[in-house]
Amino acid sequence: MILRPLLLLLLLSTFAVAKSPPNIVVVLIDDMGWGDFSCFGNKEATTPHIDRLASEGLRFRQFYVNSPICSPSRCALTTGQYPQRWKITSFLENRAANERRGMAQWLDPKAPVLARSLQKKGYATGHFGKWHLGGQRDVDDAPAITDYGFDRSLTNFEGMGPKLLPLTLKPGDKEPGKIWQDAERLGEPVTWMLRSEITGGFVDAAIPFIDAAVKEKKPFYINLWPDDVHSPFWPPVESWKKGKRPQYLAVLENMDRQLGKLFDHLRTTPELRDNTVVLICSDNGPEPGAGSAGPFRGSKGTLLEGGIRSPLIVWAPGWIAADKNGSLNDRSVFAAFDLAPSLLKLANADAPEGVAFDGEDVSETLLGKSEASRKAPVFWRRPPDRKVAGEPARRQPDLAVREGNWKLLCDYDGSQSQLYDLAADPAEGTDLAGKQPEIVARLSKAAVEWHGSLPADQGPALGAQKRPKAGR
Secondary structure, eight states: OOOOHHHHHHHHHHHHHHHSOOEEEEEEESSOOTTOSGGGTOSSSOOHHHHHHHHTSEEEEEEEOSOSSHHHHHHHHHHSSOGGGGTOOSOOOOHHHHHHTTOOSSOOTTSOOHHHHHHHTTOEEEEEEOOOSSOBTTBOSSOOGGGGTOSEEEBOSSSSSSEEEEEEOOTTOSSOEEOOGGGGGGSSOEEEEEGGGHHHHHHHHHHHHHHHHHHTTOOEEEEEEOSTTOSSOOOOGGGOOSSHHHHHHHHHHHHHHHHHHHHHHHHHOHHHHTTEEEEEEESSOOOTTTSOOTTOOOOTTOSSHHHHEEEEEEEOTTTSOGGGTTEEEOSOOEEGGGHHHHHHHHTTOOOOTTOOOSSOOOHHHHTTSOOOOOSSOEEEEOOTTOSEETTTTEEOOSEEEEETTEEEEEOTTSOSOEEEETTTOTTOOSOOTTTOHHHHHHHHHHHHHHHHTSOOOSHHHHHTSOOOOTTO
């Protein structure tokens, strides 16, 4: 059989595109709940630009982050390893607070950062947005973001390097105010802009970086990590609302609008559309009273599903089969630390020599070619300063593990176990620990052993402190 020249050329072109390393964009939203995208069930606000990506790609229902709080969650995504390995177990704060909690002051530059591995593969690498892995408050001697394998960075007040800092404006103000002025010393140049437009500022910096990479015929890896939707909430003056939840939703919709410029650029640029992979998720569960965890119990800072389960959208028109567009994967269980080895596989890039990832390659699942879950269980340790969390304040379990459909929570010594069958009870409403003693014994033993295998923090000491009085 002799193929017509035009058909042969088309087949060869398609094969070449499929084998080219993909461009990668990771959008990590701050403090957003599982149920806050309208394509994940939000009826109070709309996120049309993100929803369109979902309609052209895949949604994942059982995706987790590796901590219910900011810095360790970002560490896991960045390194492909449990954040406890790098002693980043709660949000990085001032020097004394980090020491009090038994934490590092910043992510060790020797960590196996995804960007560095891709940079060695020939990728242009850029970080645009919140970092929060070192360089904030009085920790002004942290490494620059570019020391972690990024060619360029632009961040906020929680990272070392050039930055965008927020001007605040509310109805009735004659002039905008400034917050985080002392962050100017953490990197220059500094641009001050309205807090309500900073996501757009990061987008406006990322797009020229992307275009330069295209011109140089280099694949690119971009972190686009907005400050949104973290409190305090500063929507545009014309969208100002009263009440915590309405304010949050106004910020959410405004963030979606600003991200839309980036998504439209990727979609409408021929060199980008068919060879770019976009992933969108949150770093942890929602702040109580602001975001929504959908059907799940718990919030930011807790090891309940609402604190650690995140929406995930993957958009990759040239890599995902067209018949998968708009589909929901509600079977595959994996976590943020699985993304690093998976993206390295897609890029045909090597992991750092001698590094053992805790994450697993789930690249086939990300592209809709499989519904496989990661093979090993996922473990969590609570932030050391979050023994008491949630509304109303309650004492939290110290450890958690997800294996198959089972989710176990317990204290550091394996006591106070709770067991849930998430297939039947995703809201964690019926504790089965008393009915399944063998499963409790096995999973609590595994959680305690995992906990003991990693560097300790001050969680036990801080957890032993007296519970605050109600209302404090």
